[in-house]
Amino acid sequence: MGDGLVRILDGNTFVVSDERGDIEASSTEPTGLFSNDTRFLSKWLLTVDGRRLNVLSVDDLHYFETRFFLVPGTGTIYVDAKLSVIRRRAVGGGFHETLTILNHDDKVVDLTVRIEAASDFADMFEIKDALAKKGKLYTRMEHGRLTYGYERETFHRQTTISSSITADLDEGGLTFAVHIDPHAEWSTDLHVEPAMIGPGGEGLMPRHPDDVEVRRDMLAELDTWITSAPRLDCDWEPLQTTYQRSLVDLAALRFAPVIAGPTHSLPAAGLPWFMSMFGRDSILTSLQALPFNADLAATTLRVLADWQGTRVDDFRDEDPGRILHELRYGELVAFEERPHSPYYGNADATPLFVVLLDEYERWTGNTELVRELETEARAAFAWIDNYADLMGNGYISYQRRNEQTGLENQCWKDSPDSIAYRDGRIPGFPRATCELQGYAYDAKMRGARLARLVWNDPAWAAKLEAEAADLKRRFNKDFWVADGKYFAVALDAEGGHVDSLTSNIGHLLWSGIVDKSKAKAVVNQLMGPRLFSGWGVRTMAEGDGRYNPIGYHVGTVWPFDNSFIAWGLRRYGFKAEAARIAAGILDAATFFGGRLPEAFGGYDRSLTKFPVQYPTACSPQAWSTGAPLLLLRTMLGLEPVDDLVVDPALPAGIGQLELLDVPGRWGARDAFGRSRHETLQHRRVNAPLGPVVR
Amino acid sequence: MTNPTDEFFQQLGHRGHEPLVGRVAGAMRFDVMHRGETDSRCLRIDRGHITVCQDSGPADCVIRVERKVMDTIVTGQANPLAALLRGALSVEGNPEMMVIFQRLLPPPANARRASAVETVAGW
Numbered sequence: 011m012g013d014g015l016v017r018i019l020d021g022n023t024f025v026v027s028d029e030r031g032d033i034e035a036s037s038t039e040p041t042g043l044f045s046n047d048t049r050f051l052s053k054w055l056l057t058v059d060g061r062r063l064n065v066l067s068v069d070d071l072h073y074f075e076t077r078f079f080l081v082p083g084t085g086t087i088y089v090d091a092k093l094s095v096i097r098r099r100a101v102g103g104g105f106h107e108t109l110t111i112l113n114h115d116d117k118v119v120d121l122t123v124r125i126e127a128a129s130d131f132a133d134m135f136e137i138k139d140a141l142a143k144k145g146k147l148y149t150r151m152e153h154g155r156l157t158y159g160y161e162r163e164t165f166h167r168q169t170t171i172s173s174s175i176t177a178d179l180d181e182g183g184l185t186f187a188v189h190i191d192p193h194a195e196w197s198t199d200l201h202v203e204p205a206m207i208g209p210g211g212e213g214l215m216p217r218h219p220d221d222v223e224v225r226r227d228m229l230a231e232l233d234t235w236i237t238s239a240p241r242l243d244c245d246w247e248p249l250q251t252t253y254q255r256s257l258v259d260l261a262a263l264r265f266a267p268v269i270a271g272p273t274h275s276l277p278a279a280g281l282p283w284f285m286s287m288f289g290r291d292s293i294l295t296s297l298q299a300l301p302f303n304a305d306l307a308a309t310t311l312r313v314l315a316d317w318q319g320t321r322v323d324d325f326r327d328e329d330p331g332r333i334l335h336e337l338r339y340g341e342l343v344a345f346e347e348r349p350h351s352p353y354y355g356n357a358d359a360t361p362l363f364v365v366l367l368d369e370y371e372r373w374t375g376n377t378e379l380v381r382e383l384e385t386e387a388r389a390a391f392a393w394i395d396n397y398a399d400l401m402g403n404g405y406i407s408y409q410r411r412n413e414q415t416g417l418e419n420q421c422w423k424d425s426p427d428s429i430a431y432r433d434g435r436i437p438g439f440p441r442a443t444c445e446l447q448g449y450a451y452d453a454k455m456r457g458a459r460l461a462r463l464v465w466n467d468p469a470w471a472a473k474l475e476a477e478a479a480d481l482k483r484r485f486n487k488d489f490w491v492a493d494g495k496y497f498a499v500a501l502d503a504e505g506g507h508v509d510s511l512t513s514n515i516g517h518l519l520w521s522g523i524v525d526k527s528k529a530k531a532v533v534n535q536l537m538g539p540r541l542f543s544g545w546g547v548r549t550m551a552e553g554d555g556r557y558n559p560i561g562y563h564v565g566t567v568w569p570f571d572n573s574f575i576a577w578g579l580r581r582y583g584f585k586a587e588a589a590r591i592a593a594g595i596l597d598a599a600t601f602f603g604g605r606l607p608e609a610f611g612g613y614d615r616s617l618t619k620f621p622v623q624y625p626t627a628c629s630p631q632a633w634s635t636g637a638p639l640l641l642l643r644t645m646l647g648l649e650p651v652d653d654l655v656v657d658p659a660l661p662a663g664i665g666q667l668e669l670l671d672v673p674g675r676w677g678a679r680d681a682f683g684r685s686r687h688e689t690l691q692h693r694r695v696n697a698p699l700g701p702v703v704r
Numbered sequence: 705m706t707n708p709t710d711e712f713f714q715q716l717g718h719r720g721h722e723p724l725v726g727r728v729a730g731a732m733r734f735d736v737m738h739r740g741e742t743d744s745r746c747l748r749i750d751r752g753h754i755t756v757c758q759d760s761g762p763a764d765c766v767i768r769v770e771r772k773v774m775d776t777i778v779t780g781q782a783n784p785l786a787a788l789l790r791g792a793l794s795v796e797g798n799p800e801m802m803v804i805f806q807r808l809l810p811p812p813a814n815a816r817r818a819s820a821v822e823t824v825a826g827w
Contacts, residue, residue, distance in 0.1 A: 321811035
């Protein structure tokens, strides 16, 4: 991982430890056993005869299972190889650890093996904001189990630790007196179970079945997931690695929200802070993954529809028809000290919900789900027209009503300085960012298609198209920065241009709102030296007041952002430029073992030679994981019409690209791409694709 | 005798057709506890048509809650998911029904914007 932390997970239960398998959380360290946004284990330290162990290796078996190979340490470079310690750990329902000690000596050994344990029951928000607990902690030892608990009024969480071999229990952990014969071994199974306790001592959430069962099912499930995805064949080897990594990480990031039932999952946003449902992230990742797996989109649509806003609630920034931003399960949400039950403060998920609904039908032909969600789609449009137009100028804008714990920037660039004027000033509120208008345009055009095809309302379809045409006409006039030949990132409260040059203009191509006559100028900006770094398009152009190559949204390159920009370039026919972006991002992926980070530095490619990862605790992240998938789509030019249309445009370094058994309304089809460029007979198949398209 | 929970269910019975819950069909039971006694109410939803009855029979989704908590939920003061996470309410059976049920609840008193955009047709 690069940060010395090991993470395994199942849904929103996960363990973050050091490379020895130890958990030693401080108030600010994100290590521990987490479940439903609560830390159920904040300490889990293994000692043998009072000493910590040294790591030999860590074997990542699966995303939910790992193995630590350890030896007792002397503090010197020499290792006493008479003993080996293996911790095999899996997450599934709770947390299981098989602790095995091997005696390699021809003498008997007697050891004191101890696990120090503790739980602070910290809410994720408390860790982020370093807040203190308001309730009471307790410890119990009964029936051979060590139990930690936390109570605040009716709120009750509990961690129970048990062992297959009887341990001496005390408040601080478990101790084993271990006797091992020569060349023999000793082993115990440790089980840690987090529980959310409801009225009458019953569990709040549905329980997982038998542990062993869970582990076996998860393996089979992962196998099915991988084998049911299209197969990739490509002469440029790194793409195989990146593709496999993406499939496995996407499987890991699946999350079954309580209300969707255990068999339905959608993409959570990212590990470790964002293993939850996010409207924007779940929708965009589902869009990226559609040609590979359409079930994620179906679940995302259904669950987001279930939770669609129905009333005006300032604390949650909720309006009728608004699609949620974030749902959380921790203590602060339970006591309504945080608004995530759910929180609705975003301005893009609602139009994007309709975009996903249409794109889902185009791939799958499943009109049933579209029919089922007609009421919700109509409500989404009602939100766009009536609630989102805060300035009364016919554009979506945002301004939070929850001024304590709500979000200031309700678009994907949500850091405080991301939306700025060219000279670096920050505008007031409301703000109408440009990509929101693009999404609204696309939603209306797609909604019109569905209104004719499924909802049997041609009059409404015509109305939506007229509104979209009007929006497009106004937008191309009102947002166009004539002296720079690009679209302003936003309109401010006075209707003036917030005029920095940003990657947002790429999303405008994706949505189709850009006049054909302006497309070439937009593409020149995207591929020009101020925005294009050689690896990808920067979030903000070099030379603008706030530009910083390692600023979160003001200069870094985001793989997900680039994948949608590539889609936009394809939409307007700029195939070579789309391939150039794919080449840069896929080259970058090779520096991270195929796992693209959330963002990397905006330094020029010729300057650093490698992508500089933005320091962040969030990896893998869903929409970064989805980026290579969407880039495969744009390189092959896949479009779902009645049949699968393939129109490849490959980067210069890729001679042949095949995606076999692409699922869709056509059943399964193969997509082939051959380079138009001459390829060398004996060229290195691992060479970077390079910044230049020949 | 009258309390917010009773009033809420009474009014719900008069609502008849409610397009907001048009996607679900099934029965919900609310076991509302007060001073050691349980008062059960059944809510049947069938493609937007709502009927309310006093019934303790089986249901697709059963909510168990103290009346003082239910009173705050039906008046828009408390959030049902927060109450569930707090252990002040339990759900058995199909939890999706509870999510959809929330659409029938009134808005909270904090809504400053309510008058600005009062009615959107059908929603």
